[in-house]
Amino acid sequence: MGRRFIEQLSDGDTVEDIYLVTDRQYRANRNGVFYIQLDLRDKSGQMNARFWNASEALFKSFGHGDFLLVKGKVQSFQGGLQLILTSLERVEESQIELGDFLPRTPCDARKLEERLRSTLLKLTNPHLRALAECYFMDSAFMLGFTQAPAGVRVHHAYIGGLLEHVVAMIDAAERLLPLYPEIDREVLLFGIFLHDSGKVRELVYSRAFGYSDEGQLLGHLAIGCQILEDKIRQVPELTEEPFPAELRLRLQHMILAHHGELQYGSPKVPMTPEAVMLHAIDNLDSRLHIYKREIKEDRGPSAWTPFNSALQRRIYKGGTDGAGADYAAPMESHD
Amino acid sequence: MGRRFIEQLSDGDTVEDIYLVTDRQYRANRNGVFYIQLDLRDKSGQMNARFWNASEALFKSFGHGDFLLVKGKVQSFQGGLQLILTSLERVEESQIELGDFLPRTPCDARKLEERLRSTLLKLTNPHLRALAECYFMDSAFMLGFTQAPAGVRVHHAYIGGLLEHVVAMIDAAERLLPLYPEIDREVLLFGIFLHDSGKVRELVYSRAFGYSDEGQLLGHLAIGCQILEDKIRQVPELTEEPFPAELRLRLQHMILAHHGELQYGSPKVPMTPEAVMLHAIDNLDSRLHIYKREIKEDRGPSAWTPFNSALQRRIYKGGTDGAGADYAAPMESHD
Amino acid sequence: MGRRFIEQLSDGDTVEDIYLVTDRQYRANRNGVFYIQLDLRDKSGQMNARFWNASEALFKSFGHGDFLLVKGKVQSFQGGLQLILTSLERVEESQIELGDFLPRTPCDARKLEERLRSTLLKLTNPHLRALAECYFMDSAFMLGFTQAPAGVRVHHAYIGGLLEHVVAMIDAAERLLPLYPEIDREVLLFGIFLHDSGKVRELVYSRAFGYSDEGQLLGHLAIGCQILEDKIRQVPELTEEPFPAELRLRLQHMILAHHGELQYGSPKVPMTPEAVMLHAIDNLDSRLHIYKREIKEDRGPSAWTPFNSALQRRIYKGGTDGAGADYAAPMESHD
Amino acid sequence: MGRRFIEQLSDGDTVEDIYLVTDRQYRANRNGVFYIQLDLRDKSGQMNARFWNASEALFKSFGHGDFLLVKGKVQSFQGGLQLILTSLERVEESQIELGDFLPRTPCDARKLEERLRSTLLKLTNPHLRALAECYFMDSAFMLGFTQAPAGVRVHHAYIGGLLEHVVAMIDAAERLLPLYPEIDREVLLFGIFLHDSGKVRELVYSRAFGYSDEGQLLGHLAIGCQILEDKIRQVPELTEEPFPAELRLRLQHMILAHHGELQYGSPKVPMTPEAVMLHAIDNLDSRLHIYKREIKEDRGPSAWTPFNSALQRRIYKGGTDGAGADYAAPMESHD
């Protein structure tokens, strides 16, 4: 029998299954009874769990990012559900199917990758085509590129999120390009492919999502530039020509400038039309992804989502014919 | 026998009265005992309440903003008081006297309104006088104007607060005007009346205080401008003359510029002397209202109020002859 | 014989034609010889002119924005051209063809307007369709909408620029919409039509381009909202239904939020997906318009345009295969 | 015969009088003719002057801030007037009446000072009264206090400007105080006296207006605090009691916090109600002084003053019934 996912559980269910630990604490209640408090997740969602009368040894037998085989019962608590555990046991990663535990793009990853490859391999500029081949031949890079999320929390925070985001941006670019003939289509499309490519090494995403040391110290802009430099060095083996200096600058510049402003971490502002358009499409796609997700995930009766601290605002869901009232506005307007 | 207000309750009192629910949660303690945690308020203050061994059905029988008839006992808890409830029951709004539940201006609202009306109806400019009449004839607007708070939390956050704030500003303006003869007195006074008039629709204040959908999406500056546009359109019926174009611009500008700077939500900075003075008086009156309230409400022994996050500072109450010491300063000075 | 436009003049030409005055000064050289210094323009460009030994009376006989019939000779000066005048005379506006003097969109304005009308009249939402009709029936508004520039200097600064910008944004939106099905297409398209509609009254553009008093005091956001309010009031006469309150809020919100951030003059940040997309498309189209124009108009040999103070950057034109060097960078990078 | 002031000169007048040099340059025209370019002023205004065929020795015979006896003729130039000099000669300060050369408050300085003295000497707090006496007994300080401008350029930039500004603020405070009984009247009034008192040493104003070294290195806030510390030390000789520590802190704090925010040069934000009110009244009076002066001094036909760079805006003068148009708006609104 297949596994039961968290989103399928309901009040009273008996559970015996494996989950990923994303937070754990050891506490005592006022009567001195010690318990373990856990956040468990699989790809379908997250659930709170509690193990009463737990020894410190049991607590120390596993860590954040480990997989636990747990037994217990689901009960309703504070309007949500909670797992009351009767046993828990760490299991080796080899025993589990990683794909069950991390959220994953709802799109067909194979098709996304196919879309990306065919777009870049059809470019007419032989240098760019050869450059694409250099990336595609690097199977470690490509594995990362198809697995990495686009972010840890803010947007596209799931396996394949980076690829999904990049292909969505390619789609948007292709549609806008006929309107702006001054844009060099091939440079822009390649820039879209490259702009977040450093996330392959900036982020870690084999279990939970986080940052690598390199990611925190260098960031995906600098990492992306280094990977590009590396690949450009390989191109002349394919083309038997030097890679054009100006083309290299335009590609590197698009990576470095894609956050648009210095205070957002770009050491250079966009100084080519392609860099401007790349920044705009990136912003639009990630911003709309957040709005869509916030509206979709919020089940509350209000016409407004809760305050989103990344956006510093709440989002209007509507549905009250403009007659809604909200008592939870986190910040007062200026008076 | 009349109702007993929250500020009149003391340790050991038995309670049977109606209160407004401003927060509610359903929780379990570590032994699995479920309870409802409530914030109850009337116009005199707020109190924490707890109902032990509560069913989820009971919890769901009422919501935020409802009125509850509760029975229970007051007990001392953590240096404050708490209500331990033995019964609670939702009552219809028709059974209650709304005035008992929302905080209300300490001033005589009737006199404030009279003060406002007589000021505006005595203006010598016939267009402004007629404009005032158009506002006063709109009884729904005037009901809102006399009921609305000036803010949800920061200042004048009580029924009648908007009116009180406006009349205080008129008083301040009348006193300052002889010193600045370059100011057009009538334009300024009318601007004071108008500046926050959009709050009548931006805020909701029939039970708890909050924001309407329109308030969050448009804000009181845009709403105030729309109401003004509407009323100006009616003026010629009274005056049989077109409303002067420049006068309209000066009034609209005062509404739009009264927050003083773009980053505080004004789409235009003050560009007339009247707009400058309106902004200054508004700022002074609201700022001093906060300082006064913070100093008055803080009963702590320190010479300093707690950190006020709207002001990003603590306020000096004094009384220690400058020899006080404080261990709770939330932010270290730069070293 | 038709008029000769400024862009057609060359060194040594004799001139006798009418031009628009966009700047004028009265000066003396060191030998006490007085002269008039002029900027003359027609729709094809601008030229510097000088009239030697001019009397003050002649200087005072015309002003900024007037049309002058001038005679003189073109001569080369400082690498450019200059008109040395032998006579000048003010002519009445009635004698001239305004279209010859103000720069004008290179697009076919008739087609642009047709494109706009057909888009909005094909919307399926009857309220929006009726609202469009209300705008279209207002011929004064429509004349302004098809004439107004989108800006005085920064982008689309020519007759018809607003309409061209709006239609370009509609094109962009139509192309992007299939990718973002969560966006309400009709609301977005209508918002694009509305977002800068206040520029019809914010700007003046019958001769030179400038700002009206209303434009400076209220701004095109507030003006656009007032026009919308006005038109919405007329809709029920066509639909025999009240205009939906939520729809009204969404439209007004798009106007108010389209600058994206408070410090750019929007009193509200975008809080609906449509407002986010509107802001992004507006930004993209106006930004690319500037880049395209700067690159096209700069005839210098450098790989870089001069410093653009609105963008606070120079733009890379390229063409040096990345081997260019520039000695005029106006700001040093941080060291 | 008395002197003729600059504002009395007109085209064709012969001049022989003394003026203050506020700028001087030595230049050659294209034919190698050297000339001296001067800005001359007296209390009534400023005029440009030129001396042709001037030797370098003549140029070096005087400096900025010197007084020159000049002969020459007034002529019209570029729409204004200019002095063409035939002789110039430096004169000693002892020969001139300083009051003729620096602009001076239009108010009766004697009355202003009397108003200040009587206000402070009537305070009921004996410590403050004694403190006032300590200031008043310091005749060098008082001479400075009655002579100093309130600023070099931005507002009240004339002899007596500081005193005029302080008395205007006292007037404003007295009028507002009855509305805010929580404010300590005597502390506020004394704070108004003190807030800019450091300008007595920050600025120099014996000839032209400028900054002392101390003014640039320490600023008037720190200087004002030091003077206050000094005077407080003398008070116990008069009162035979120690000066109250808390009162000293409240006074010093008002000086330090009167710019309102750190980025405007206050090392502390206002943390007492009196400091809040002091800052607001200071802001209001200085801001309105600028608006009034800009509107009064601008003789242009536009409904708008020229761009004021200290305020970063233009001011609306009106008078066009809202139908004005302006072609000189220095900054485009965001599009």
Place this chain on the structure above:
Amino acid sequence: MGRRFIEQLSDGDTVEDIYLVTDRQYRANRNGVFYIQLDLRDKSGQMNARFWNASEALFKSFGHGDFLLVKGKVQSFQGGLQLILTSLERVEESQIELGDFLPRTPCDARKLEERLRSTLLKLTNPHLRALAECYFMDSAFMLGFTQAPAGVRVHHAYIGGLLEHVVAMIDAAERLLPLYPEIDREVLLFGIFLHDSGKVRELVYSRAFGYSDEGQLLGHLAIGCQILEDKIRQVPELTEEPFPAELRLRLQHMILAHHGELQYGSPKVPMTPEAVMLHAIDNLDSRLHIYKREIKEDRGPSAWTPFNSALQRRIYKGGTDGAGADYAAPMESHD
């Protein structure tokens, strides 16, 4: 037998000793059992304590900053240690050795002070040497100067921290000075001594660390300037010469400008080379002190310290050969 310090306690120990209270709360658990929650500290560290079944009278018998003689037992809790108390009793300050309770510089305070004195007394400028003597003769000031921490929390937050920080800066300056001969060595060294001298009165540090009223209202820059003014007044008694005016300005300026920028609380930016160097050395020493402490105190397995809110960053400890991954990054990079 000597006292046992907090850092020496381990699970199961029985405790009977005196500790300083730095936080206290009175709470009830869900069964209505009341308990006191305490933070206790001595110079070696801090520990959480709990007293079950406590009466409100017991809770009120002591306050923040008092010393308690407690009996109880250490137990392991949530991965740390906790004291479960069986008795607690307030003791008078006279009974305790203050040095046992407040953290103290690890350096030899006597040597630090000696270092400071000998440096300043060896200066060749007789005015500065005499000024140093004036400070050293003020034993109350010197007691404060050797006791005060350099900050309440951020850096050098322990008894003697100010002196340690100043001597470290003198060391740094002495080493750098040979490289920058344009710097006036004696002015710089004296400025280092002075720059934070106002902390002697800004902070309170007899028990816990906090701010005096004077510290919050005036800040250590203004206080330091006032002390300096006072001492400079005494110098001529020693030197029989007036104190040089420029030297006084340079010293005062170094105090006022040492935070480097207005928004960090300096009313003036550094305008002399000595003020620039003082600011840089101050910044370097305090910044490195934080990095060193954060890295040393963090015992976690991650290559990164927890997020430091004063620095708004985490610090890289390393030790994972660059292969670490971190799941707790508090802020996502811009995407």
Place this chain on the structure above:
Amino acid sequence: MGRRFIEQLSDGDTVEDIYLVTDRQYRANRNGVFYIQLDLRDKSGQMNARFWNASEALFKSFGHGDFLLVKGKVQSFQGGLQLILTSLERVEESQIELGDFLPRTPCDARKLEERLRSTLLKLTNPHLRALAECYFMDSAFMLGFTQAPAGVRVHHAYIGGLLEHVVAMIDAAERLLPLYPEIDREVLLFGIFLHDSGKVRELVYSRAFGYSDEGQLLGHLAIGCQILEDKIRQVPELTEEPFPAELRLRLQHMILAHHGELQYGSPKVPMTPEAVMLHAIDNLDSRLHIYKREIKEDRGPSAWTPFNSALQRRIYKGGTDGAGADYAAPMESHD
């Protein structure tokens, strides 16, 4: 006979020598006489020159950055000197000694380089030593590193300026390191060598100073990282070991973080103690270089330098015993 340098010229001298053109313009005076206006420089300074009655052909015969053999006479003009040319002729770069024309570090460049090499080659870490060798073996890089200025205008803007700045920082670091034993000396020293190494390609400095295309599009941070990546790849050939991953991150991070904050162009803030110290020393050395130069170069009589727009302040030169007054303060303090 050797060349006469600009600083050796005086009024009346006859000149026949070669100079570098750093600015050129073609103008006419009011009598229609055309002339060429030039800025000429050699390593000793800069001088203004004028060629009367110049043909456009002559003007077009040379450009910015070319070398001209000029004949003419020096004359006094506006308090300075000016060259009146009678002939000018472009000469080939091969005929000139480049070292005569660009300003050059006053230090002995050979010794500076020797100092740098010996420091890095004595490091004990074999990976860093090998890395240094890889840089030193790259003679093109080293030529650039010893030639490049540290900036175009702001500081060390002369040939060899980068090397001088780096060696000065090494000196400063060596002196400070004993005080901060937690700093990894070898990592810091290597970081100092690397931090501005990208300027070798960011800047152009063979004639005048400017920016390369790569410099403007990528900046010296990204360029420096790419060079480092390149060199690290070569190290294992020397060491026969992989380059340590953590060491690579620490080096790259120092380059990326050395501007200290995002808004100054660093995509990452300093997160290691070495990066903090590098940033501080860099700041100190460059800042003091500016102060020293501004004070030294200003020959005016004021106690203050002119306003420096890079620093946004004037610098106090002193020498007036604190009694100076200045009438030219470009910005008024806040009032």
